[in-house]
Structures are given as structure tokens and as C-alpha cells.
Amino acid sequence: MGLRRSIGGALILLASCHVPAGLNLFPAEEDLRLGAQFDAALRRSSEYSIVEPRTEEERALVGYVQGIVDTLLERNTVPYKELFRYRVSLIRGPIVNAFATAGGYLYVYTGLLHAVESEAELAGILGHEMAHAAYRHVTRQLTARYGLSVLSQIVLGEERGLLEEIVASLGVGLASLRFSRGFELEADRSATQWLLNSPYRPDAMADFLRRIQNEPRPPELLSTHPDPARRIREIERLLASGPPVEGRSDFRERYVSFKRRLKAVGW
Numbered sequence: 619m620g621l622r623r624s625i626g627g628a629l630i631l632l633a634s635c636h637v638p639a640g641l642n643l644f645p646a647e648e649d650l651r652l653g654a655q656f657d658a659a660l661r662r663s664s665e666y667s668i669v670e671p672r673t674e675e676e677r678a679l680v681g682y683v684q685g686i687v688d689t690l691l692e693r694n695t696v697p698y699k700e701l702f703r704y705r706v707s708l709i710r711g712p713i714v715n716a717f718a719t720a721g722g723y724l725y726v727y728t729g730l731l732h733a734v735e736s737e738a739e740l741a742g743i744l745g746h747e748m749a750h751a752a753y754r755h756v757t758r759q760l761t762a763r764y765g766l767s768v769l770s771q772i773v774l775g776e777e778r779g780l781l782e783e784i785v786a787s788l789g790v791g792l793a794s795l796r797f798s799r800g801f802e803l804e805a806d807r808s809a810t811q812w813l814l815n816s817p818y819r820p821d822a823m824a825d826f827l828r829r830i831q832n833e834p835r836p837p838e839l840l841s842t843h844p845d846p847a848r849r850i851r852e853i854e855r856l857l858a859s860g861p862p863v864e865g866r867s868d869f870r871e872r873y874v875s876f877k878r879r880l881k882a883v884g885w
């Protein structure tokens with residue numbers, strides 16, 4: 619049981635010296651195992667209707683979203699690119715949101731896919747979720763909240779109750795996985811950086827936030843990701859400080875036809 623031994627060592631370290639804020643003593647390899655535990659629980663839960671593509675067309679539609687993630691991965695040095703999974707699952711439902719758990723497990727509601735208007739906007743959102751995984755925000759947040767040993771018990775399948783509780787709050791972002799403002803800004807900064815090294819227009823994410831914040835009924839994404847105005851300002855500030863961005867596209871038409879195909883399969 620190597621994990622138990624390393625956790626024991628980490629606890630001794632914790633007790634004997636000052637640990638700087640934000641340091642993650644949970645081993646990165648365990649992020650992947652934790653992500654797999656969350657994924658299994660999400661698939662068991664009746665609250666999440668995770669798409670299991672059955673036809674060639676359904677696989678192609680999931681593949682289209684995955685292709686955006688792969689493009690960002692190919693063009694950038696995303697942390698834990700080799701170790702983590704960075705795979706998208708779609709969840710059927712009208713909720714306008716996306717989330718990531720540990721180890722690169724990414725989830726996107728079909729409601730979000732319909733609310734998005736271009737491939738570049740979706741790339742911004744996916745980049746943001748990839749960054750939550752890459753910078754290990756879930757395990758940083760959960761170790762701070764519950765402690766290392768509780769987290770390793772979840773990995774070992776010994777903390778079913780807590781696992782289910784966290785999973786139940788994922789999509790609506792009620793308590794457990796609501797990230798700090800610092801983590802949200804870190805995710806936006808990385809996503810913007812990655813989009814700069816991609817075919818996508820990097821300010822499309824700001825367009826999307828601007829549009830949804832003006833909607834009469836603000837979508838879930840705004841309750842799990844507060845303060846859109848500040849995020850828009852930050853993205854714009856980042857882009858203004860670099861060289862002018864040219865030759866990037868929204869891929870709007872391609873996206874419109876993707877949405878048409880989504881409707882056609884009833885998603």
C-alpha cells in the first residue's frame with residue numbers, strides 16, 4: 619500500500635514544518651484515481667445523465683468536442699499532459715455549465731453546447747476547465763477542506779458518503795467544489811494563454827460571458843463562476859498586454875452545423 623505510506627510521510631512533513639499556502643501534498647498520480655472515483659459515482663448517480671454514444675454520429679459529436687480539447691493540448695505545454703486524461707464526457711440536460719474534476723476528467727452539459735455560439739467560445743470554456751484540472755484545483759481545494767487522509771480514503775473507496783456528497787454538488791456547484799476566486803482567475807489566465815497558441819480567437823470567452831450575464835435568467839455557470847464582469851476585464855487586460863492577435867477564427871459556421879447535428883440526435 620504505497621499510498622498509505624506516502625500519505626503518512628506527508629503528514630509527518632505537515633506536522634514538522636511550515637507548509638506554504640497552495641502546496642498540494644496529494645500525489646498527482648492520485649488525482650487520476652480520484653477523478654476515476656468521481657467519474658464512476660457520476661455515472662451511478664441519477665442526477666447526471668452522462669451520454670454513452672451508441673451510433674457513429676453520436677461518437678462523432680462527442681469527438682468534435684474532444685477535438686477542441688486535443689487541439690489545445692497539441693499546441694500547448696499543458697501541465698500533466700501525459701499523466702492526466704483530458705477527456706470530455708457530455709451530460710444531457712438544459713443546464714448551462716461545464717465542470718472538471720481531478721485528473722483531467724471534463725464534463726459539459728448539452729445545455730451549454732446549445733448556449734455557445736462559436737467553436738472559439740467553447741474552446742475558451744474547455745480551456746478554463748482543463749486548467750482547473752491541470753492546476754489540480756479539486757485536490758487543492760479538497761485537501762484544504764477535508765485533509766489529506768480523508769481524500770486518500772475517497773481514492774481507496776473507503777469514503778463513499780463524502781464522495782457521493784461531493785458528486786451531488788458538482789453540476790450545480792453548491793458547496794464543495796466552488797473554487798476560490800484565485801483559482802478561477804488562474805483558470806481564465808491559462809485558458810487565455812492556451813487560446814493564444816491555437817487557431818481560436820482568444821477573446822471569444824469574454825464574448826460568451828458578456829452575453830450570458832445579460833440574460834434574464836442567469837445560467838448555472840454564473841452561480842458556479844461568480845463575477846463575470848471582473849473575469850471579462852481580466853481576459854481583456856491579459857490580451858491587451860500582449861502583441862495584437864491576428865488570423866484567429868471563431869469557427870462560427872462549423873459550430874452552427876454541429877448544433878444542428880446535436881438537435882438531430884435529440885441532445
Ligand SMILES: [Zn+2]
Nearest residue numbers: 750802805843
Ligand atoms: Zn471555473
